[in-house]
Amino acid sequence: MNTETVKFIRPVKTSDTPQRWSVPDVEALFKLPFADLMFRAQQVHREHFDPNAVQLSTLLSIKTGGCSEDCGYCPQSAFHNAGVENRKMLDVSEVVKAAKAAQQSGADRFCMGAAWREPSAEDMLSVVEMVKAVRGLGMETCATLGMLNDEQTEQLRTAGLDYYNHNLDTSPEFYGDIISTRDYQDRLDTLERVRRAGMHVCSGGIVGMGENLTQRAGLVAQLANMNPYPESVPINNLVKVEGTPLAQTEDLDPLDFVRTIAVARITMPTARVRLSAGRQQMSDAIQALCFLAGANSIFYGEQLLTTGNPEAERDRALLDKLGMYPFAEKH
Numbered sequence: 175m176n177t178e179t180v181k182f183i184r185p186v187k188t189s190d191t192p193q194r195w196s197v198p199d200v201e202a203l204f205k206l207p208f209a210d211l212m213f214r215a216q217q218v219h220r221e222h223f224d225p226n227a228v229q230l231s232t233l234l235s236i237k238t239g240g241c242s243e244d245c246g247y248c249p250q251s252a253f254h255n256a257g258v259e260n261r262k263m264l265d266v267s268e269v270v271k272a273a274k275a276a277q278q279s280g281a282d283r284f285c286m287g288a289a290w291r292e293p294s295a296e297d298m299l300s301v302v303e304m305v306k307a308v309r310g311l312g313m314e315t316c317a318t319l320g321m322l323n324d325e326q327t328e329q330l331r332t333a334g335l336d337y338y339n340h341n342l343d344t345s346p347e348f349y350g351d352i353i354s355t356r357d358y359q360d361r362l363d364t365l366e367r368v369r370r371a372g373m374h375v376c377s378g379g380i381v382g383m384g385e386n387l388t389q390r391a392g393l394v395a396q397l398a399n400m401n402p403y404p405e406s407v408p409i410n411n412l413v414k415v416e417g418t419p420l421a422q423t424e425d426l427d428p429l430d431f432v433r434t435i436a437v438a439r440i441t442m443p444t445a446r447v448r449l450s451a452g453r454q455q456m457s458d459a460i461q462a463l464c465f466l467a468g469a470n471s472i473f474y475g476e477q478l479l480t481t482g483n484p485e486a487e488r489d490r491a492l493l494d495k496l497g498m499y500p501f502a503e504k505h
């Protein structure tokens with residue numbers, strides 16, 4: 175370990191003043207000896223959360239496939255041939271049925287995802303009904319529908335949407351290698367609209383897309399420097415889907431994934447950091463390290479949007495084994 179880098183890492187900050195993280199600061203965290211990084215992450219985590227409680231979100235794809243964006247990682251893009259069927263939007267009744275099932279199996283947040291660049295005015299009418307109905311069940315609601323304008327953020331807020339998910343995905347420098355049909359600023363603009371409308375922001379990214387360490391640090395710095403930073407930060411490990419341009423990307427060392435969780439925890443102390451896509455390919459041991467690194471949320475239920483996720487039963491067994499429990503049970 176290069177002690178030079180360690181020197182310029184700032185101490186953990188406990189005041190409310192927003193802290194700015196430079197990319198070298200964040201990169202230096204990534205380069206800490208593993209035990210030091212984990213120790214710092216756990217300190218921050220325990221200062222703000224019960225370290226044994228985990229929040230459970232269930233995802234549902236309300237509109238699958240045929241998306242007009244060219245995101246290199248995504249099986250739902252119409253630019254790729256990943257074998258995902260292009261389906262019409264689900265009915266409100268189908269969404270409510272899935273939300274009830276998720277609630278019964280222990281999820282407290284229900285996230286509705288659509289393969290859209292942005293929703294149309296007509297799409298919004300159905301989504302508003304879905305949000306109201308899921309909220310009516312007493313679950314927290316989240317939606318991820320692509321870019322939004324001011325009128326749409328207002329509609330969602332009025333319907334009672336708690337969180338809007340819109341990922342920065344990667345650093346500004348690497349973004350152009352992954353997506354060409356919209357730019358980084360579009361993403362930031364939508365997040366700003368969501369924030370202004372008064373909804374909670376859920377924003378994170380994907381690691382393992384072939385980014386270098388500086389670019390990985392660049393993603394975390396972007397998120398951490400939002401003022402305020404997102405309340406919910408999903409960290410996805412790339413799910414490599416045959417037929418997408420990123421299908422042959424080299425595997426990320428699992429410990430580098432754990433490091434990313436730890437760095438997100440340190441730089442965004444009060445955020446829910448979600449150990450998101452990629453868990454199906456992860457051992458219990460790596461997932462346990464992610465929880466130790468400060469992850470306190472997961473996607474729960476056997477399906478993400480189009481790809482698999484561990485069975486709910488397997489997740490309950492894992493949480494039991496670790497002496498962890500769903501956040502909602504204790505609050």
Ligand code: SAM
Pocket residue numbers: 247248249250287288289290291318319320321339340341343379380410411412413414415451479
């Ligand atoms: N179309 C909307 C959008 O892109 O904002 C919402 C749905 S989109 C599928 C939501 C997020 O899923 C993406 O921003 C990306 O971070 C994540 N995602 C998509 N494909 C993935 C993959 N193969 N591996 C990991 N994460 C993925």
Ligand code: DTB
Pocket residue numbers: 233249287318339341378379408409410413450451478479480481482
């Ligand atoms: C997020 O950060 N990850 C989720 C959710 N937000 C919408 C999506 C993961 C998708 C993985 C690939 C798929 O299942 O299609």
Ligand code: SF4
Pocket residue numbers: 241242243244245248249250251252288289290291320
């Ligand atoms: Fe479309 Fe979202 Fe997939 Fe990009 S990530 S192709 S916007 S569904």
